[in-house]
Amino acid sequence: MISTADLLQRLRPLHVCVGKTGHISGHGRSLTKLGVEDLRGKRFLEEFEVLRPSAIGSMADLADCQERVIRLRLRRVPDIVLRGLVINDQADGIILDLSFGIAVVDAVRAFDLTAQDFSPSDLAVELLFLQEAKSTAMAASFNLNARLDDARLAAETRALTDGLTGLHNRRAVDGVMHRLEQSQTVYSVLHLDLDLFKDVNDTFGHAAGDTVLKHVAAILRRNTRKDDLLVRIGGDEFLIICPGLVDRTRLATLSETVIRDISAPFEFDGHRIAISASIGIGLSLDVPHLGPERVSDNADIALYAAKRSGRGQHVFWTKELGLTLADMPLSQARRS
Template structure:
């Protein structure tokens, strides 16, 4: 019979005379010379009071535990050593996985024929499979989030795109939140593209995106709607003075001359603003249309300025009537 490396040999006097090479890993030191019943507590099926009673249990499995580690349950097969002593062939039973992790045991701490090796192999395979599954799920979730982000982001400026705008407007339409929408076009941008090239034009658009981020709140939705058209959705912001300050700051900063690729570039911006009203709060698309009307009015009035939508302008560009100065 192959004895496990965790065996304990007990002499005729009831003292431990030898332990397996892996026993000392259990954190109790080397108990050689100590009385067996001072090191171990036998739980069941019976508690022998003498060596003769212990040898009489040969072939049976005892449930026992180390007195120094009461939480560590062990099983011990009693073997008569034919010299008035006994050998306990120890194992951990179903707690083997916890024991391996707790005490840093390896395959060398178990007999090669021990079925526990199969269990450890299965546990390792399961752990590896779970780790691989977790890693795969993390990669898939990362890829999904990246794809969703890409689908809602303008590739050049990193701002949101029209798809993101549509989603935000849909959510606003289902809420009671007041909001303002700013439509902004760049002035003289086409001239920059035509004379200095699209590379410079792209840099200008990135600069504008940076200005938008620096001038707006974290909760505001910044959208490049296409070309040199931008939309800002400001949930919870309807105060005309604050909106005036925002629009004026955007126009002022965007109109500052910039040196790009050795070229002195100057553009401008016009802004149309529409504030949600209680009767039409559930229809953000109408608010977007009104902001577009106000933007057109700003451009018609000389560019480089902002205009608030008013009812006398109409709801669409086809109805636009400019206020009399």
């Protein structure tokens, strides 16, 4: 025959038996997982604090809570609040059938509890299953959202990136210029065009031309700042947008360095490739109320002036160059 103590251990692994003197006569095996030793022989109210009802201060008070649910906690584990159903036994003592209530998830996490630490019919086991299922579903959802975000960012990056050089493409320009205008940040636009690039394609083929464009992109990366926007706007034309940089001396030095590095001959497939570059520069300070489009147009006009003046040089836009290409003498000068 199974004893009452064994029966309680099997059916209610989280219980406490208290004798009529207020001493603990036995308890379920799961209590030992909460960081306490054998509680038998110790006074119940010295080991447990009854939170509700708050008037309980003796064994008689506890016995008066027959078939009521009380809230209590182990004094050694104050962070976990327990629920207990008070049942009077036949020897003037009580049995407290304990559970973690809504704190069960925290308790399982804190004390490494398993299903064996609960009654087979305890709904806490189902709650833990649901919690685990929820956590798994949330983790899967988080991972899916992260992958979708990564895919979206990758697609947006591809949409704004030139496939050959890895620089930004024309689509990226409008957004950056708009933000600069909205933030009232001064900036400069350098419009760069390669000289004699068509001769490279015609003489050595498009593979050589692609190599030249990648070579130029590397030079631009090497000589510009982290915050500068580097753009291939098509063919052999590039933009450098420099937020906060309007100092003519620094811009002249940047342009000269870029032109010098691009003009240095290099080898391709056993052939010596030699090109140069021209740069036109527009400053937002020169047209403070006319917006980004005007600054870009000014850089374009200055580029034509650099081309017409012999290529391989940089020119700043000035009012003398006019506001349109038609204002310039020899405005139909062809870029090559």
